[in-house]
Amino acid sequence: MRLVVTGAGGMLGGAVCAAARAAGHEVLALDRVALDVTDAAACRERLVAARPDAVVNCAAWTDVDGAETEEAQATAVNGAGAGNVAAGAAVARARIVHVSTDYVFPGDGRDPYVESDAVGPRTAYGRSKLAGEVAVAAAGADHAIARTAWLFGAGGANFVDTMLRLGAERDELRVVDDQIGCPTWTGHLAPALVALAAGGARGVFHAAGGGRATWFELAREALSLAGSHCRVESTTTAEFPRPAARPAFSVLASERGADAVCLPDWREGLRGHLADIRSPTPGGTP
């Protein structure tokens, strides 16, 4: 398969490029400089010229708190930008796999969210990502939308690396224990996205690490696996207010049958990430 990856300079984009190359695919990696997804004409021209079989769109505005004050700019990338990539893919007759998020859900449920559950984002970032889902679905390309969550991996800022860094600097960390989600290693997600791009399944897919955790549990496990002596204490969201309210519960599950995306447990992902950090492979994960 000939694959274009947009947002290839990001954490997930880099992992998707590495996974696709490892699987023997031809990859055209486009970072923001090579293709700004807010430029509709550039998306169309670049994709028509590249003649890919598929596109994986990893380009996004990912500053969740910043989106609260700059929603128009976030939506230009996550909403209209995603639509531009999908429209370009449609003209190029390529399939598109678009990456979305658990933040499209309200996050106040108690049962895991499946693909057909009602969306209702509570943040500007979530609204911008939902706009992207709508735009991709409307663009006329053969498409799959993969919602993922709580990403960590090589080549990008993420919660696990922040905890490991702080754990090396401090004796004690306090981490919120009342938000529950699905930590997901890019080393597990990226090959699944490549498989989705190569396959023919359509519609919305939930694609997050197996199991569930709170940020406290994720931090404690990461520091324990790293052999850190830093103590991790639990705290509450109320004690750590953020500009964008985080969902209390955003566990993702799937109602899809045989074509569901099933990723390994997040603890396995953590072990993979730590091994990756200790001896990175050239070109990144996997």
Ligand SMILES: NC(=O)c1ccc[n+]([C@@H]2O[C@H](COP(=O)([O-])OP(=O)(O)OC[C@H]3O[C@@H](n4cnc5c(N)ncnc54)[C@H](OP(=O)(O)O)[C@@H]3O)[C@@H](O)[C@H]2O)c1
């Ligand atoms: N990280 C998470 O926990 C998480 C959770 C759920 C879903 N997701 C989704 O997963 C996907 C990948 O996220 P990530 O964690 O890999 O984020 P990331 O590391 O921030 O990567 C996003 C990439 O998009 C690029 N970008 C921004 N604006 C662009 C534009 N106008 N045109 C082209 N590229 C642009 C960024 O470039 P610059 O760095 O130059 O701005 C960056 O390289 C996103 O769709 C995100 O919404 C992430």
